[in-house]
Amino acid sequence: MLSAVRSQLLPVIRLYLLGLRLVLVQLFSRPFRLPVMPRQDGKVAIVTGGGRGIGYEVVRHMARLGAHVIIGGRDEQEGLEAIRRICEEDKEAKVEFMKLDLASVQSVRQFVRSFKERDLPLNILVNNAGVMLVPEGRTDDGFEQHFGVNYLGHFLLTWLLLDTLKDSGKCGYFSRVVNVSSSAHCVGEIRLNDLNSCQCYSAHAAYCHSKLAQLLFSSYLHQELQRGGSPLSSCAVDPGMVDTALYRHLWTPLSLAQSVIARLLFRTPAEGAASVLHAALSPDLEGECGGGYWANGRREMTTPPTFDPQLQLSLWETSLRLLGLD
Template sequence: MWWLLPCILGFVRLYLDGVKVLLYQLFNRSFILPDLPKQNGKVAIVTGGARGMGYEISRHLASLDMHVVIAGNEEHEGLAAVKKIREELNQGKAGIMLVPERRTEDGFELHFGLNYLGHFLLTNLLLDVLKKSGKPGKCSRIVIMSSATHYGGRLTLDDLQGRMCYSAHGAYAQSKLALLLFSYHLQDQLWVRGDPVTVNAVDPGMVDTALYDNLSSPAQLAKKPFAKLLFRTPAEGASTAIYAAAASELKGIGGLYLYNGRKTESSALSYDQQLQTKLWKESCALVGLQ
């Protein structure tokens, strides 16, 4: 029975984190975006930009005169989002959560592969372009979408794919912790080399999107009466990511974890530089990067 313990702990940690977030959202207003400067044709790539918070980020950045590239798994959804955004402007995050055990085409556990490893690879493939595009005082910006669930996350380097004991709750929390470890380590590397690129991670809070469709039936029933009252809307959830991508006061500032528009301390584990380095090396090996 000992092998069940990590699964149970992952379940408990995730829902405790969720309760803390809901209590915060009950007594605190959602972050309201300030007026942001026009971006004058700068390029933004928004993963998962066709739905939910990703769509709201794409729409808002496009309204700031950014050239927005929507990256996702379904071409028809992306095209529909582009059409809708264009119509709205003329008139005036890719991720998954709590899915049953599944693998990507490359054999990675789905949460780890889609939420973390895909973004790790995409960011690294774009780094040279980002470095060339930025300059002192006008850095390129990388915004990583994490979550408060990272506080309960644990990283098992010898079982990142969850083969020994799979827990959807633990796998999701691990993927969000991995994103923070990655963002801090990447920013440190960029600073050491003097590259004009900043990396910040954001927590959107608990947002009423399709991510919760994979909750168990009892959890779905428990969520419904609270969703409208306590959950953020997709537009509210997107606001901190938009702020990180476009706010003038964040020029040249990186290595932050932002929640509700404010700098926040992430978990002690996320600042573990030895763990950051080990994860980076293991991730490079998994995706075939030097």
């Protein structure tokens, strides 16, 4: 009994202590300001969850620079409203919506089939969509929601688009995969025998585990691409604590005060998007320089498990098996 209670409480305590530390750091530091980025005419980008929050700001900025941006999301009405607002600002913006539910393997596969039928290049993939602290539940394919949406859905999407990303890159103009992660990975664990959190469920722990899994995937993918000489890079980005709907499932007392706290202490979606856009567009991150973990516009160190080659490989192979990939 005590062990079960401890398993439930420890992730909560760790995550909120981490959050408190990050709020204090943000309070006494300036948010990263995105330098002027080069034009992106002729480039095609996919941004998951691009209908609101950080994703919307990423789509908006890329479109302003001339990129053809595809919003991949579940909510068509939200996506179309985002497009309307962006096109009101810039009549020349090339933005569109395509249905994508990361909680469904079938939906991810259909999205990729529909995209490939158009024979478009793909220069930038921003894996941005996610869920946080949602009640216990399963995706359409039986995966725990945080693990299924934040990690496996994006793993499958990236895997199925790898050939197009590689074909679209070239020396000096690498294609890029940008995984929007979180500092919550610092308190996450990878339990290969319980990736779906069946033994003891904690929404706080499940969220942290999924973000660590993202980092392991991002790092391993970048190494594989380097070894293969592919003109494609992979990195992970922490946008910081940002005032978005992602925090609506916070512990109730904090949830009630969250809107006030967020306005005072959190970054705006545009400020959070700056680090994501830097990783996706900056000429300074071309080629091999594009890997790693980035926060506030700087490359940062991560926790030791992120660099564990055996853990990276084991998670990669387990993910392929769970998704039925060869």
